Amino acid sequence: MTPGGEFDWIERLLRPLTRGAPEALDLLDDAAVLPSRPGFDLAVTKDAMVAGVHFLPDDPPDLVARKLLRVNLSDLAAKGAEPYGAFLAIAWPAGTDWAFKEIFVRGLAQDGEAYRLPLLGGDTVSTPGPLTLSATLLGWVPAGEAVLRRGAQPGDVLAVSGPIGDGWLGLDDAKRGLEGRLADLYRLPEPRLDLLSSIRKAAAAADISDGLLADAGHIAKASGCAVRIELDRTPLSSEAAAWLAAQPDRTQALLQLATGGDDYQVAAAFRGAVPEGFTAIGAFEAGRGVHVVAGGAAVAVDRLGWSHA
Amino acid sequence: MTPGGEFDWIERLLRPLTRGAPEALDLLDDAAVLPSRPGFDLAVTKDAMVAGVHFLPDDPPDLVARKLLRVNLSDLAAKGAEPYGAFLAIAWPAGTDWAFKEIFVRGLAQDGEAYRLPLLGGDTVSTPGPLTLSATLLGWVPAGEAVLRRGAQPGDVLAVSGPIGDGWLGLDDAKRGLEGRLADLYRLPEPRLDLLSSIRKAAAAADISDGLLADAGHIAKASGCAVRIELDRTPLSSEAAAWLAAQPDRTQALLQLATGGDDYQVAAAFRGAVPEGFTAIGAFEAGRGVHVVAGGAAVAVDRLGWSHA
Incomplete structure (x- = not known):
């Protein structure tokens, strides 16, 4: 971890995205710690997106960030689950500048606000390849009431x-x-x-x-x-x-x-x-x-x- | 989703990795559903790895898969958390063959067995870049007993x-x-x-x-x-x-x-x-x-x- 590198990125850009959620431990830790919520099940979904495959390479970074959250929020919606928190893994192409990261984070902040979705943790790395993103989203659903793909019957x-x-x-x-x-x-x-x-x-x-x-x-x-x-x-x-x-x-x-x-x-x-x-x-x-x-x-x-x- | 494509990969290679965990829904769903465990907190960690950055491009795929799990298991260990389940996002370089995927999965299976760690969900995509991996690991720790980075005092x-x-x-x-x-x-x-x-x-x-x-x-x-x-x-x-x-x-x-x-x-x-x-x-x-x-x-x-x- 380079001083002036990952910590600045975390403190200045990512920490505000936690929206004060205590589970995020101010992103100072390698893990988040989430209390159990008796009476509820936790729905967990994880989708990845790659530049040039899942979005256009010149799509605005804030919209890419928001789409990443939204495709995962869509999975939670289909389960009947209320959004709880997000974990992000971001692989930046070599040479990605601070301005690009700021715009990307602005998108995360905008939809974090719109969907009351705190960032709880994740990882940032560099890649010789294209921008590669993975989000893990967690949502609460009343125990036993998650809507699954299985469950349809003839006549429905x-x-x-x-x-x-x-x-x-x-x-x-x-x-x-x-x-x-x-x-x-x-x-x-x-x-x-x-x-x-x-x-x-x-x-x-x-x-x-x-x-x-x-x-x-x-x-x-x-x-x-x-x-x-x-x-x-x-x-x-x-x-x-x-x-x-x-x-x-x-x-x-x-x-x-x-x-x-x-x-x-x-x-x-x-x-x-x-x-x-x-x-x-x-x-x-x-x-x-x-x-x-x-x-x-x-x-x-x-x-x-x-x-x- | 191409018939003969992602479903075969899921059914033949990934489903055995769930080790029968009901939370995984046989990987037929876009999300896993996890029951709350009263009296325990859930530690969640997410690490990414990129070929050429975090492992050598010619490292054996089974060892790469096992390292991916192990670096995340190490984060759980440091929290005092007992491993519960894993979510994986895998971006395969174009042209990755079935044999490579089989060896990769063999590594996941081997450490899934060693650490009693079921695969609960995830996403597989393709990339024009290098093999890019992200794992989200979940572990249980008795409520309030997670060991954090914060918590040290002068004299410790x-x-x-x-x-x-x-x-x-x-x-x-x-x-x-x-x-x-x-x-x-x-x-x-x-x-x-x-x-x-x-x-x-x-x-x-x-x-x-x-x-x-x-x-x-x-x-x-x-x-x-x-x-x-x-x-x-x-x-x-x-x-x-x-x-x-x-x-x-x-x-x-x-x-x-x-x-x-x-x-x-x-x-x-x-x-x-x-x-x-x-x-x-x-x-x-x-x-x-x-x-x-x-x-x-x-x-x-x-x-x-x-x-x-």
């Missing part, structure tokens, strides 16, 4: 929490240098923590990061059943609806929206009434696999979604 | 759990292609979980990863006091003693051993008797900073240890 309704395809359209816009609401949303997804009480009513759930078809398929697979998805019922934003209307093949275009990924909505299985905030788009069935219907006919699907791996 | 004894300098000598051997006990120990440090009951008696502790001087300094700084280290009292292995005897300047050589890092012993502050397994090498004092003594004289120190950052 498949429902989603909002528009599908905006993430893919936004990525496309961002890649072509087009600014607007969808490019913003791609860079800064909105985890559905506003729907926690509805999500906790679900029999199973997953956030939509790989694509609607893939993530609904994950629920089906984990639950040992099949899922039928009616593409004509998927909610679309006005931008996605306009894009769809301009495409020559409506079914293929709907498939594209449903496999593009990065939506960060929640797909869930409900037994009985679909709660506020969700739209029914299909059902879980006996069997295996993902069955897609559009325009009243079955659609052959050759890939379910996007893999970052 | 500074003690260490074993030989100092072997990590640096082992790195030097490994870099020069010399095989032997120290090169093995550099690649595969031994976290001092065998000393948990002694460590829990400490007023403050840290594992020695950056170097004895740096890590004793971390304790002093976090505790708001100074520390005096008597280099002539540091325990040495027979290999380190032989190396020392061959050096022209004994004090400079002792300093080298005390600043090299990667020892993964524990430095601790004890009030009263030093428990079994520890050797007293100095004391905490009023003031600030790290004061080094060798051959009865104060030694000027220009750097305290090694920074990976």
Whole structure:
């Protein structure tokens, strides 16, 4: 540890991010110490992001930092868990300057405030490769009430929490240098923590990061059943609806929206009434696999979604 | 998520690493769900490692995997915490083959067994850069008994759990292609979980990863006091003693051993008797900073240890 190096970075930039949480031990320690919370389970999620793979290398550093938190917050939301704290591992490319780090930290601070999410610990290293980030997020959920991917049964309704395809359209816009609401949303997804009480009513759930078809398929697979998805019922934003209307093949275009990924909505299985905030788009069935219907006919699907791996 | 891709990797290679822990949800989910354990606190540590920075690019993948777990286990040991579970983020360089991954996983399995440490979750991504790893390890410690870096007071004894300098000598051997006990120990440090009951008696502790001087300094700084280290009292292995005897300047050589890092012993502050397994090498004092003594004289120190950052 070089004097003037890691300690300055920790004291000046990172410590304010702890928001005074005693668990963080002022980031003076190699570990955080968290009290147990009787009556609650701890949901733990860990996602990694690499420049050039999960975000564009010239994306603004504050937005990258916020996206890192938000993709993990989305995983907590899908579990029905209330955010508790974050641990970050950051591998800076050689020569990353202080100004870049300051902007990155500004993003962490902004969403730390928005989601009341303290930084509890982590590690900072250097790398000869691209900026590489990993966040471990912890959230509390009432004991036994975590919503898992397993838990769907034949007969359950498949429902989603909002528009599908905006993430893919936004990525496309961002890649072509087009600014607007969808490019913003791609860079800064909105985890559905506003729907926690509805999500906790679900029999199973997953956030939509790989694509609607893939993530609904994950629920089906984990639950040992099949899922039928009616593409004509998927909610679309006005931008996605306009894009769809301009495409020559409506079914293929709907498939594209449903496999593009990065939506960060929640797909869930409900037994009985679909709660506020969700739209029914299909059902879980006996069997295996993902069955897609559009325009009243079955659609052959050759890939379910996007893999970052 | 490509069929035949991430799921195969998870099902065939990673799932056995959960050791049947129900918290892992068979790695079918985006999060793990952990029950609270009333009467215990959860220690959480997160360390990252990058090929070419924290390990040699041609180090055997199974040893790299085991070192990743062990450096984090060492952080838990220094807190007095009993290992509970691990989360891993792995960024594979493009083109990493299945055989490499299998060997890496074999290392995880071997130390998962040795330390009864289940894999509870994580993320696997690809990178255009070097192999980049991050582990988040969780451990239980009786409520309120975690040993922190803060907690030392003037008058406390500074003690260490074993030989100092072997990590640096082992790195030097490994870099020069010399095989032997120290090169093995550099690649595969031994976290001092065998000393948990002694460590829990400490007023403050840290594992020695950056170097004895740096890590004793971390304790002093976090505790708001100074520390005096008597280099002539540091325990040495027979290999380190032989190396020392061959050096022209004994004090400079002792300093080298005390600043090299990667020892993964524990430095601790004890009030009263030093428990079994520890050797007293100095004391905490009023003031600030790290004061080094060798051959009865104060030694000027220009750097305290090694920074990976």
